[in-house]
Amino acid sequence: MGVAVRVEGLTKSFGAQPVWADVTLTLPAGEISVLLGPSGTGKSVFLKALVGLLKPDRGSIWINDEDLTEVPERRLYELRKLFGVLFQDGALFGSMNIYDNVAFPLREHTKLAEKQIRATVTEKLEMVGLLGAEKKLPGQISGGMRKRAGLARALVLDPQIILFDEPDSGLDPVRTAYLNQLIVDLNQQTDATFLIVTHDINTARTVPDNIGLIYHGHLAMFGPREMLLSSTEPVVRQFLNAQRIGPIGMAEEKDAAERQAESAAGVELPPLPAIQRQLRPSDGRPRRAERAPGEWCRTHGVPYPAGSFREEVPV
Ligand SMILES: Nc1ncnc2c1ncn2[C@@H]1O[C@H](COP(=O)(O)OP(=O)(O)O)[C@@H](O)[C@H]1O
Numbered sequence: 001m002g003v004a005v006r007v008e009g010l011t012k013s014f015g016a017q018p019v020w021a022d023v024t025l026t027l028p029a030g031e032i033s034v035l036l037g038p039s040g041t042g043k044s045v046f047l048k049a050l051v052g053l054l055k056p057d058r059g060s061i062w063i064n065d066e067d068l069t070e071v072p073e074r075r076l077y078e079l080r081k082l083f084g085v086l087f088q089d090g091a092l093f094g095s096m097n098i099y100d101n102v103a104f105p106l107r108e109h110t111k112l113a114e115k116q117i118r119a120t121v122t123e124k125l126e127m128v129g130l131l132g133a134e135k136k137l138p139g140q141i142s143g144g145m146r147k148r149a150g151l152a153r154a155l156v157l158d159p160q161i162i163l164f165d166e167p168d169s170g171l172d173p174v175r176t177a178y179l180n181q182l183i184v185d186l187n188q189q190t191d192a193t194f195l196i197v198t199h200d201i202n203t204a205r206t207v208p209d210n211i212g213l214i215y216h217g218h219l220a221m222f223g224p225r226e227m228l229l230s231s232t233e234p235v236v237r238q239f240l241n242a243q244r245i246g247p248i249g250m251a252e253e254k255d256a257a258e259r260q261a262e263s264a265a266g267v268e269l270p271p272l273p274a275i276q277r278q279l280r281p282s283d284g285r286p287r288r289a290e291r292a293p294g295e296w297c298r299t300h301g302v303p304y305p306a307g308s309f310r311e312e313v314p315v
């Protein structure tokens with residue numbers, strides 16, 4: 001079972017350049033959360049801060065009763081083993097074949113014999129659908145397969161928390177759909193706590209239990225998927241529905257004049273689109289964190305858009 005990660009007042013800048021400030025959120029144990037945001041808003045920096053690769057200026061990262069920002073270096077090294085990270089480009093060693101890439105963390109961090117290493121590597125390669133590709137070099141396989149290999153490597157130490165940095169970037173829609181299904185299936189199988197950084201709205205709308213949005217140096221909102229998908233808060237609404245009208249412009253924030261012109265022209269926000277059903281594991285068994293469609297909206301008395309949560313008929 002995964003562990004919760006509680007982030008409190010986290011703030012990071014590089015010199016005089018602030019990245020984000022006062023980020024407070026909890027990644028609930030065993031649930032899938034997505035962190036969305038325009039490019040350059042510090043999503044990758046956030047993941048690196050979580051695993052202790054970058055030191056925040058202020059704030060805490062609690063796992064159980066330990067603050068990762070305060071623990072001694074040696075303890076941090078231990079705590080890092082709780083995390084599996086899929087970096088944006090897979091971050092594979094180009095001169096090592098897939099087998100050795102996936103085996104690498106086991107050789108680094110454990111004293112397992114080669115026979116046990118083989119069993120674990122084979123198990124993880126099977127989980128990501130890469131059995132048979134062991135001898136290939138990263139340069140000899142497709143981008144989608146490299147991401148799967150990176151994922152197998154991230155899984156090899158049985159992490160409690162798995163971080164994905166734009167797993168869908170650079171993939172075509174079909175590959176993205178397969179990868180998203182794989183992520184949901186892995187969550188069902190491992191019960192680990194997942195955080196997926198993406199700017200793919202379709203991924204954000206259908207995969208997670210929770211959604212967060214970083215915008216303009218702050219966490220604009222974080223909460224259950226249905227809360228954000230039914231939100232009328234302008235930034236959240238605009239971003240999650242990929243709309244041109246709203247506070248976000250080509251430059252990160254539109255200037256006041258542009259917004260005033262929009263409202264003077266009586267430009268209305270289009271209605272919220274229907275909330276789709278959440279992606280379910282391919283074997284039909286529910287994930288532990290799964291909630292009934294529409295449950296959050298009903299319990300909170302929030303109306304949801306017409307046509308939401310309809311059972312989709314397979315074609
Ligand atoms: N190691 C670093 N040193 C200085 N600036 C950095 C470093 N890493 C990231 N940045 C800056 O922090 C900002 C956020 O970067 P990043 O987290 O990569 O954005 P995102 O992943 O949301 O696209 C960018 O302006 C980037 O240039």
Ligand SMILES: [Mg+2]
Nearest residue numbers: 043044045088
């Ligand atoms: Mg990034």
